[in-house]
Amino acid sequence: ALIDVLIEKKISGIFIAGDEKPISTTYLLQTIRQKMSRPLRLFGLPKFVLWILKEARPDLIKRLFYSFVTDTNKTNQKLKFKPPYTTAQGIEYMVKWYRHFSESK
Secondary structure (H helix, E strand, C coil): CHHHHHHHHCCCCCCCCCCCCCCCHHHHHHHHHHHCCCCCCCCCCCHHHHHHHHHHCHHHHHHHHCCCCCCCHHHHHHHCCCCCCCHHHHHHHHHHHHHHHHHCC
8 A cells, every 4th residue: 555655645765654652572473363363472592591592692682672662753754644444454455365365276
């Protein structure tokens, strides 16, 4: 939808697509699992393993366990854009497509 707006308005530049409100990586993964009718649990690691990783590779801990957050406010304000559906709705559409595609094989 954002690309359609950019083409329609003939605007170029750097724009960030995403939800109106930031979502966490955990929320994203749990929503995908829920829509696929899978258990909501994520994996865990023993505390000593996390401590070792934190001491040895703090950058890796951030990449694996922290959320990547993007701010879409400037894009949405400049283009007067509102995403047409939520992340949960988008995931639901994606899962329906995936199930239809895998069943047709």
